[in-house]
Amino acid sequence: MNKNWVTTLLSTVVVSGLTLAACSPDNAARKNDVKSGAESANAVSAAGFPIVKEPLKLKMFTRIAPSNGPFKDMPVFQDFEKMSNVQVEFIEAPTDGFAEKKNLLFASNELPDALYRAGLTPLEAIRYGSGGQLIPLEKLIETYAPNLKKLMDTYPEIRSAITTPEGHIYAIPGIVTVNAARTDKKWMNQAWLKKLNLKEPETTDDLYEVLKAFRDKDPNGNGKQDEIPMTARASAGSGLGLPVIDMMSGSFGLDKQLGYYINLENDKVQIWMGNDRNKELLMYLNKLYSEKLLDQELFSHKEAQYLAKQTAGNTGFFFDQTNNPFIAIADQYIGIPPVKGPHGDRLQSHAAPVPRDFGAFAITSVNKNPEATMRWIDYFYGDEGSTLLRFGRQGENYELREGIPYYTDAFLATGNQSKITPYAGGGAPHLISDKVASYINPPQVQEAQKKLDPFMPKVRYAAPMFDEQTAQKINVLRNDIDKYYEEQSTKFIAGALSFDKWGEFQATLKKMKIDELQKLYQDAYDNLKKQK
Structure with missing residues (x-):
């Protein structure tokens, strides 16, 4: 079922000629409620890859930083499409004016399937969630997001920071578990x-x-x-x-x-x-x-x-x-x-809280495949997905040293690090752990962080919902x-x-x-x- 993105208001946001990506006619239309035992021609796998057997297309609205290259050229999205069988078409809006274009999406109700690197504020999440334009994610997280669920269980401050007073989660954050990425x-x-x-x-x-x-x-x-x-x-x-x-x-x-x-x-x-x-x-x-x-x-x-x-x-x-x-x-x-x-x-x-970047990702009510979408984003809340997102391809962009990824000297010489990852420019929905933070957490920085660690608060409460x-x-x-x-x-x-x-x-x-x-x-x- 094709949805036509015909609106002059969105012409500055949508790349010329884009139409809303089609959902496979074989896909059962789904909302956020998890249907146990439900069978469909293109069921979502609970674990492993691909996420779906038949190719699935999703449309995501995103912010692109000045230092970034086009998302379609980034190794992370090219390689993950092959792994997951989910093709994502990004509607890229530059940082300058991004908030206005994001608001225009909701005002016109011409919504993509998801918002990626969205920078939603708590007020926006509640407003658009209670208004029915964003869907609750808590049930999807329980079933289709094992990486994110594990982080939320390990760091309870994540759940409290993203849960509304009514008990709903309308947006998920970027998560930072390495202290060095949360302090100056x-x-x-x-x-x-x-x-x-x-x-x-x-x-x-x-x-x-x-x-x-x-x-x-x-x-x-x-x-x-x-x-x-x-x-x-x-x-x-x-x-x-x-x-x-x-x-x-x-x-x-x-x-x-x-x-x-x-x-x-x-x-x-x-x-x-x-x-x-x-x-x-x-x-x-x-x-x-x-x-x-x-x-x-x-x-x-x-x-x-x-x-x-x-x-x-x-x-x-x-x-x-x-x-x-x-x-x-x-x-x-x-x-x-x-x-x-x-x-x-x-x-x-x-010191920034563990859920550092609020509102980094959300799923809209027009999305016919919320389960697959949640599986797709959950990959980046594990070390494997986060490494791919931040460092690109092993050998081509990075090498492992004692199990930790580092950009290769040859790739560093190109100066293209910010072109291959949506991490550059901040706000990407993913995990920053000690296993993927070599660029911001080299030995000198680790030593500097050790000087701060004894004086860090036991819990850093994020802004409440x-x-x-x-x-x-x-x-x-x-x-x-x-x-x-x-x-x-x-x-x-x-x-x-x-x-x-x-x-x-x-x-x-x-x-x-x-x-x-x-x-x-x-x-x-x-x-x-x-x-x-």
């Missing part, structure tokens, strides 16, 4: 430490003294005071906060649970934006900034400029997940643990509060706003109903605890 390491210039005969800093006071030495004692030896003692990424924008706060908050006892500025103490949610510990953190950062120990371009430099500062080797202390940006001078740097703050706190507060009405209420509250917090934090750090105004800052947060926001998160956390 704290990279210190060990060459400068050695030259100046300094020890790795243990406390915030130590860090202050080390940064002063980096500023004043010419560690790069060029006779100029041109060193950057400390830097961090610029603002994430749109009220998403300042990375430098995330990187240093753990030294002041400030965590980021439930995907927000939240400490959990004795099962009580505390939003800490206006508390005294945050004031101490901002005062410390203001001290560094005012004394030119913290990058003066902190609030303005672009990502490319930040990476260039790493590559130049002229920075004393910075933060990044891996060593890829400065690999040519990697020996110059060493990972250090979080520094101990004035109250003895030493927390690695900024809310019902649509509550989610909309939270969005309204956070839209104002988050933007205000980022703006005022920037001013406090830069010295444009005196800390004498802290009381006014707290009062404004109250007026913006931060207490109401805290109660909504508390209710969500209480519901989460009941599910366990």
